[in-house]
Amino acid sequence: MLDTSIINAEVVGPRGRFLADIGIKDGSIAILAAPGSAPDAREVVDARGLMMLPGVIDAHFHCRAPERPDREDFSSGTAAAAAGGVTTIFEMPITTPCCSTPEVLADRMRLVEESARVDVALFAGPGNLDKPRLLEMAEMGAVAFKIFLHDAPSNRKEAFEGLAIPDPGELHRALRLIKETGLPCAFHAEDQPVINAHEAALKAAGRNDPAAHAESRPDIAEAYA
16 A cells, blocks of 8 residues: 555656656655556545656755844745755755854754755765764764865855865865765865965956956866865
8 A cells, every 4th residue: 555646647757758657655656657557545646747757956055044044044945945846955064153063063953854845965064173073973964075175265264164174284184084984075176376366466456346256266276176
């Protein structure tokens, strides 16, 4: 006995588009059956004329709660995701305070449990490279680690504490520790000296317009990093 059967749906997947009945049990798809052949279910939804697509995974999401709920929180952000067909999001660790300690990770997990409307996975920053605390974040359920290769912005120090590691020696140490967790590590790739040189040239030219910010971070800044 299935929990839910979605019948007569046009399924869109790796094999193309085809008509099928979809059986759901214990929160997961249990069967894709030819139309009219699915087992009995407690609830039947007729999706005739509709398409059934896999949920989208957004692997780069930012939530501004709790410091700026006027911008977004997990409830509003994940509601918007669900409206667009996104069923899983990965949150980047730029938060205030930065999600680079077990305590902040635990707080964000609590916020997710209280208000998220879709599945949420959390990135973590490597923090102050304290091995037991970094390993603890992996054990708690961080999906991956994230490192910024430029300096923490001067006006956002708290949000980048334990996340920005521009020093190559410290970066190597961080990667050796992260390797022990078996988790992936993502990078924000911008080289600080390249940024500094371009910012100085633009300021000397009297540039302070929005486009100057993009020009201060050319492709070569990413290539160097």
